[in-house]
Amino acid sequence: MASNAKRTRLLRTVAVTLGLLGLLSCAAVAQKGLLDERDPVSERQQLMKNQGANFKDLRDKAKAGNFAAIAVNAQNIAFAARHIPLLFPKGSLGTPEQKSRAKPEIWQDWDGFIAATTQTRDAALALWELTKDAEKQPVSAEQVQAAIKNLAESCKGCHDKFRKPKEQQ
Numbered sequence: 001m002a003s004n005a006k007r008t009r010l011l012r013t014v015a016v017t018l019g020l021l022g023l024l025s026c027a028a029v030a031q032k033g034l035l036d037e038r039d040p041v042s043e044r045q046q047l048m049k050n051q052g053a054n055f056k057d058l059r060d061k062a063k064a065g066n067f068a069a070i071a072v073n074a075q076n077i078a079f080a081a082r083h084i085p086l087l088f089p090k091g092s093l094g095t096p097e098q099k100s101r102a103k104p105e106i107w108q109d110w111d112g113f114i115a116a117t118t119q120t121r122d123a124a125l126a127l128w129e130l131t132k133d134a135e136k137q138p139v140s141a142e143q144v145q146a147a148i149k150n151l152a153e154s155c156k157g158c159h160d161k162f163r164k165p166k167e168q169q
Helices: 002-031 040-063 067-087 110-131 141-162
Strands: none
Touching: 002 040, 002 067, 040 067, 040 141, 067 110, 067 141, 110 141
């Protein structure tokens, strides 16, 4: 039974990773102007959903004490965070139908936005570094929880400054 649960978690992680890589590949191609119809609002909304799925998955793994399995989620979050600015070209606030929660402050404080996404990337990389060899070099639950808290706070910091609350879409 335990192997089925591990297999399910692995398949879910692989699916999220492949989805994220596909999205980022499209974003990279679109950023270079190679796609005729580009919708950065939909692309970044999907990327953020994937980020949320990765974060939920790593929290579930942490609760289960499966620290080594967290590394792939942390790596996915770090990779995507590095590409977030590509999905916010100037003037991409979106239409009312898209329900974008992006604030104009993103473009008004571009350097601050880059710093916030970099902070998230760095926090995710720190969690990855901590957990990537956890099978060989055990880490404590306290260390993992502290790194997850740091990652969550970096995400929240960016969202608080650059994302509208749900009711202000």
